[in-house]
Amino acid sequence: MxxxxxxxxxxxxxxxxxxxxxxxxxxxxxxxxxxxxxxxxxxxxxxxxxxxxxxxxxxxxxxxxxxxxxxxxxxxxxxxxxxxxxxxxxxxxxxxxxxxxxxxxxxxxxxxxxxxxxxxxxxxxxxxxxxxxxxxxxQTMEGFGGSYTGAVSYLVDNFKQSELADHLYKSFYAEEGLGFNLMRISIGGCDFDLSAWAYAEEEGNTELDGMDELDERDVLRVGHIKRLVEVSAVKNLRIKGAAWSAPPWMKTNNRWTGFGRLKKQYYQTWADYHLKWLKLMQDNGLPIWAISTGNEPLNGIFFMYFVQFMSMGWTPQTQAVWLNDYLGPTIRNSEFKDIVLFGNDDQRYSFPHWFKMMNYTRPNSVDYLDGLSLHWYWDEIFGNSLIDETTAYAPDKLLIVSESCIGDKPWQRAAPVLGSWERAEKYSRAFLQNIQHGFHGWIDWNIILDEEGGPNYVDNTVDAPVIANTTTNEEFYKQPMFYAMGHFSKLVPEGSIxxxxxxxxxxxxxxxxxxxxxxxxxxxxxxxxxxxxxxxxxxxxxxxxxxxxxxxxxxxxxx
The missing domain is CATH 2.60.40.1180 (Golgi alpha-mannosidase II)
Incomplete structure (x- = not known):
C-alpha cells in the first residue's frame, strides 16, 4: 500500500x-x-x-x-x-x-x-x-488535580448556561477530559475569594458555635463540587483541605494578614476547628481525603510585607508543638483517624530543614504526617538536591505538589497570557522534574480564572489553565497549559507506577x-x-x- x-x-x-x-x-x-x-x-x-x-x-x-x-x-x-x-x-x-x-x-x-x-x-x-x-x-502515583477556590465558585455561578459549567467539570475530571482525581480547597477563605473569611469569626467563639452548618460561600462551592462528581463520573475524588488563616481573634496581631501567629491558648481550639470542618464536609456529602498543617506558614513570619492576603505564621518549632500535642492526637483519636495529614504546604527552600527542626523540637512529631506538600513557585532557583535530601530524610512520606500557577513573579505578567505555549512548556518541565525526583501527585491552583487572572480580593492575579470570557459568560478558553497537564494525567491513572x-x-x-x-x-x-x-x-x-x-x-x- x-x-x-x-x-x-x-x-x-x-x-x-x-x-x-x-x-x-x-x-x-x-x-x-x-x-x-x-x-x-x-x-x-x-x-x-x-x-x-x-x-x-x-x-x-x-x-x-x-x-x-x-x-x-x-x-x-x-x-x-x-x-x-x-x-x-x-x-x-x-x-x-x-x-x-x-x-x-x-x-x-x-x-x-x-x-x-x-x-x-x-x-x-x-x-x-x-x-x-x-x-x-x-514511586506509585496518587494522581493529579486542580483547586476549587471561591474565585472558581464565583465564575461558575455567573455562567449563563449550566451546560457550560458541566463542560468545565468534565474537561478536568471525566475520563474523556484530563482524568483528574485530586482537588484542593481552602478551609475557610483564601486570596482567590471576594473577601477574607473563616468559620467562627465571632470574637471569643472558643466553642466554635455555628460550625455545624455550611457558610453560604461553602454552600455554593459544595454544591458545585457535588455536581462536578455527578457529571464527570470521577471514580475516586480525593479532596485536600488547607487553612490560610484562623479567625483574627485567635491570632497574635488580630488581623487576617501581616506578622501574626496563632495564640498558644488557642492551639487546641484550632485543632478542634479542623476536626469540626472535616465533619461538616462529611455531613454535607463531601468526604475529605487529606488536610495540611496550613497554607504557606512562612508568609506570616518573613513575607508579610509582600503578602497582603490571608495568612498565618508558623515556625517549624511552633508547628511541631501544635502538630504533636494538639492536631495529631485530636485527629488520630477521632472518627477521622485515617485522614491523610500533609506537612508544610510551602516552598522548596524550606525542605528538608523544616521537618528536621520539627523533630528536633518534638522528637518524632513528623511521624504524625503521612505526606509532605510543596508549592512550586521557587523551584527554578532552589534545586532538586533539596528534594533528594527530603526523600532521604523521610523516605516513607507521600510527596505532592499542592499549588502551582504562573504570574506570581515580578518578571512575569501577573495575568493570563492567552495561547502561551511557553507557559505550557514551563508546566511540562516542572511535571517531569518533580515526578522524576519521586513526587506522587500534583494539584494545580485555580481550574479557571477570568481574563484579568482573578477574581482575587487583593489583586494577586495569575494565569490559569482555563480562562472564562466574563464579557458574555457564555464561553471559556482552554489554554496550552491545560493540555500540557493532560499529557501527564489523562493516561496515568491513580496507582500507576x-x-x-x-x-x-x-x-x-x-x-x-x-x-x-x-x-x-x-x-x-x-x-x-x-x-x-x-x-x-x-x-x-x-x-x-x-x-x-x-x-x-x-x-x-x-x-
Missing part, C-alpha cells in the same frame, strides 16, 4: 469512529489569540478525547499537542523492527467553502491528526533513543509509568526547535521510531 493510500485509509477509519463511536472524541475548536491558540468551549460544544484503545499487543497509540496547534491529536502504529512514523503537525484550516459538508470537515480533522508513513520536509531533524525498562520501578525511561541525549525529556492495567504510558517532551526522531525501545515489546515536530509533547500508550 502506498503512503498516500495509507493516510486516506487511516483518515477513513477515524471518520467512521467519529460517526459511529461513543461520541466522546470531539476536536478542539481553535481560536487564534495574542500568544498562540486556545480551544473554545461553549454550552453546546467542547473538545474531548476518548481514551485510546489498543487492538493487539504490538499496537501503540500516541496523543500529541504542539505549539503550532495540535491539541490531543491521536494516532496509532505498531512495534516492529524498522517501522517509522511521522506525526503530522497542525495545519491552518482552509477557509470554509460554501459547499463544505460535515463529511469533508470530519475528514479534514482526521487527516490533520493522522500519521504519515514518510518523512515531512524539515530543515533540521535530531535523533534520540528512549529505553523503557518496565522492570525497574519507582513510574518505571525507568532513559533518553540517550538531552533532545528528549521523558517519564514513563506502568499502569494498573499493565499498559505503559510514557510522556515524550520535545522542547527543541527541531523535529525529533525518537526510537522507542521497550524491554519487552521491541522498538519503533516516530518523528515528532519541534515544540511538542506527546503521551505514548502501549501494552
Amino acid at each position: 502506498s503512503a498516500s493510500k495509507g493516510v486516506w485509509l487511516f483518515a477513513a477509519l477515524l471518520l467512521i469512529a467519529a460517526i459511529g463511536g461513543r461520541g466522546e472524541t470531539v476536536p478542539c475548536k481553535v481560536k487564534d489569540v495574542e500568544q498562540g491558540k486556545v480551544c473554545v468551549c461553549t454550552a453546546d460544544y467542547c473538545d474531548y478525547l476518548e481514551n485510546p484503545t489498543l487492538t493487539d499487543v504490538t499496537e501503540f497509540a500516541l496523543v500529541s499537542s504542539s505549539k503550532q496547534g495540535l491539541r490531543f491529536a491521536t494516532s496509532s502504529g505498531h512495534f516492529e523492527a524498522g517501522a517509522k512514523y511521522t506525526v503530522q503537525d497542525y495545519v491552518e484550516p482552509v477557509p470554509e467553502a460554501k459547499n463544505e459538508t460535515i463529511f469533508s470537515r470530519l475528514l479534514d480533522q482526521a487527516l490533520a491528526s493522522a500519521f504519515i508513513l514518510e518523512s515531512r520536509e524539515s530543515n533540521i531533524t535530531r535523533y534520540v533513543t528512549l529505553k523503557v525498562n518496565r522492570s525497574k520501578t519507582h 513510574r518505571v525507568d525511561a532513559l533518553p540517550s541525549n538531552v533532545n528528549l525529556d521523558s517519564v514513563a509509568f506502568l499502569r494498573p492495567d499493565k499498559k505503559i504510558a510514557a510522556v515524550l517532551f520535545n522542547s527543541g526547535r527541531a523535529d525529533l526522531d525518537i526510537t522507542v525501545v521497550d524491554s519487552e515489546r521491541g522498538q519503533f521510531t516516530v518523528n515528532v515536530p519541534a515544540k511538542s509533547i506527546h503521551t505514548l500508550l502501549y501494552s
Whole structure:
C-alpha cells in the first residue's frame, strides 16, 4: 500500500469512529489569540478525547499537542523492527467553502491528526533513543488535580448556561477530559475569594458555635463540587483541605494578614476547628481525603510585607508543638483517624530543614504526617538536591505538589497570557522534574480564572489553565497549559507506577509509568526547535521510531 493510500485509509477509519463511536472524541475548536491558540468551549460544544484503545499487543497509540496547534491529536502504529512514523503537525484550516459538508470537515480533522508513513520536509531533524525498562520501578502515583477556590465558585455561578459549567467539570475530571482525581480547597477563605473569611469569626467563639452548618460561600462551592462528581463520573475524588488563616481573634496581631501567629491558648481550639470542618464536609456529602498543617506558614513570619492576603505564621518549632500535642492526637483519636495529614504546604527552600527542626523540637512529631506538600513557585532557583535530601530524610512520606500557577513573579505578567505555549512548556518541565525526583501527585491552583487572572480580593492575579470570557459568560478558553497537564494525567491513572525511561541525549525529556492495567504510558517532551526522531525501545515489546515536530509533547500508550 502506498503512503498516500495509507493516510486516506487511516483518515477513513477515524471518520467512521467519529460517526459511529461513543461520541466522546470531539476536536478542539481553535481560536487564534495574542500568544498562540486556545480551544473554545461553549454550552453546546467542547473538545474531548476518548481514551485510546489498543487492538493487539504490538499496537501503540500516541496523543500529541504542539505549539503550532495540535491539541490531543491521536494516532496509532505498531512495534516492529524498522517501522517509522511521522506525526503530522497542525495545519491552518482552509477557509470554509460554501459547499463544505460535515463529511469533508470530519475528514479534514482526521487527516490533520493522522500519521504519515514518510518523512515531512524539515530543515533540521535530531535523533534520540528512549529505553523503557518496565522492570525497574519507582514511586506509585496518587494522581493529579486542580483547586476549587471561591474565585472558581464565583465564575461558575455567573455562567449563563449550566451546560457550560458541566463542560468545565468534565474537561478536568471525566475520563474523556484530563482524568483528574485530586482537588484542593481552602478551609475557610483564601486570596482567590471576594473577601477574607473563616468559620467562627465571632470574637471569643472558643466553642466554635455555628460550625455545624455550611457558610453560604461553602454552600455554593459544595454544591458545585457535588455536581462536578455527578457529571464527570470521577471514580475516586480525593479532596485536600488547607487553612490560610484562623479567625483574627485567635491570632497574635488580630488581623487576617501581616506578622501574626496563632495564640498558644488557642492551639487546641484550632485543632478542634479542623476536626469540626472535616465533619461538616462529611455531613454535607463531601468526604475529605487529606488536610495540611496550613497554607504557606512562612508568609506570616518573613513575607508579610509582600503578602497582603490571608495568612498565618508558623515556625517549624511552633508547628511541631501544635502538630504533636494538639492536631495529631485530636485527629488520630477521632472518627477521622485515617485522614491523610500533609506537612508544610510551602516552598522548596524550606525542605528538608523544616521537618528536621520539627523533630528536633518534638522528637518524632513528623511521624504524625503521612505526606509532605510543596508549592512550586521557587523551584527554578532552589534545586532538586533539596528534594533528594527530603526523600532521604523521610523516605516513607507521600510527596505532592499542592499549588502551582504562573504570574506570581515580578518578571512575569501577573495575568493570563492567552495561547502561551511557553507557559505550557514551563508546566511540562516542572511535571517531569518533580515526578522524576519521586513526587506522587500534583494539584494545580485555580481550574479557571477570568481574563484579568482573578477574581482575587487583593489583586494577586495569575494565569490559569482555563480562562472564562466574563464579557458574555457564555464561553471559556482552554489554554496550552491545560493540555500540557493532560499529557501527564489523562493516561496515568491513580496507582500507576513510574518505571525507568532513559533518553540517550538531552533532545528528549521523558517519564514513563506502568499502569494498573499493565499498559505503559510514557510522556515524550520535545522542547527543541527541531523535529525529533525518537526510537522507542521497550524491554519487552521491541522498538519503533516516530518523528515528532519541534515544540511538542506527546503521551505514548502501549501494552
